Amino acid sequence: MSDYAVAIAEALDLSVEETDIMRYASMMHDIGKIGVPDSILDKDGALTTEERKIMQRHTIIGGKLFATSKFPMVKSAGEIALTHHEKYDGTGYPRGLKGKNIPLNGRIVTIADWFDALVSKRSYKKAWSFEEAVKDIEERSGTFFDPDIIKVFLCIKPTLKKLLRANQSIESAIA
Numbered sequence: 001m002s003d004y005a006v007a008i009a010e011a012l013d014l015s016v017e018e019t020d021i022m023r024y025a026s027m028m029h030d031i032g033k034i035g036v037p038d039s040i041l042d043k044d045g046a047l048t049t050e051e052r053k054i055m056q057r058h059t060i061i062g063g064k065l066f067a068t069s070k071f072p073m074v075k076s077a078g079e080i081a082l083t084h085h086e087k088y089d090g091t092g093y094p095r096g097l098k099g100k101n102i103p104l105n106g107r108i109v110t111i112a113d114w115f116d117a118l119v120s121k122r123s124y125k126k127a128w129s130f131e132e133a134v135k136d137i138e139e140r141s142g143t144f145f146d147p148d149i150i151k152v153f154l155c156i157k158p159t160l161k162k163l164l165r166a167n168q169s170i171e172s173a174i175a
């Protein structure tokens, strides 16, 4: 997931420092899941409304873990953990932030995380093809995702495809 977030950050012309921060901070986006019971994390099939609420708390837990740090990388990790499920149209969680009120690093990671989830195999779904995943993301421009970032995302399709192929090779080598 971090590879995709970094590729988007680079394409957005973020500085080398900011891109480096993105690389490491984005790796911890789901760290708050340490506070979610395994029975929910490992559940096969759909979550109940109550279980979904508990799962969604991983954003708040992750945000709190890093909230007081003065270090830019750790601060960014907290911001990403807190905001990577917010949606551009305000329908995300935990705070229902809208548009550019969602920090840029959160707006980038939400796209990278969605893309990674689509192209990955899960117990409840097959891995989508690169083309299917890109089409789905393009269709959610302006609703789930920042349309300005999606424009950039679509410009770097060859880079994203290469990264996906590289990640798939690594995964099949260790399987």
Ligand SMILES: [Fe+2]
Binding pocket: 029, 030, 058, 084, 085
């Ligand atoms: Fe998450």
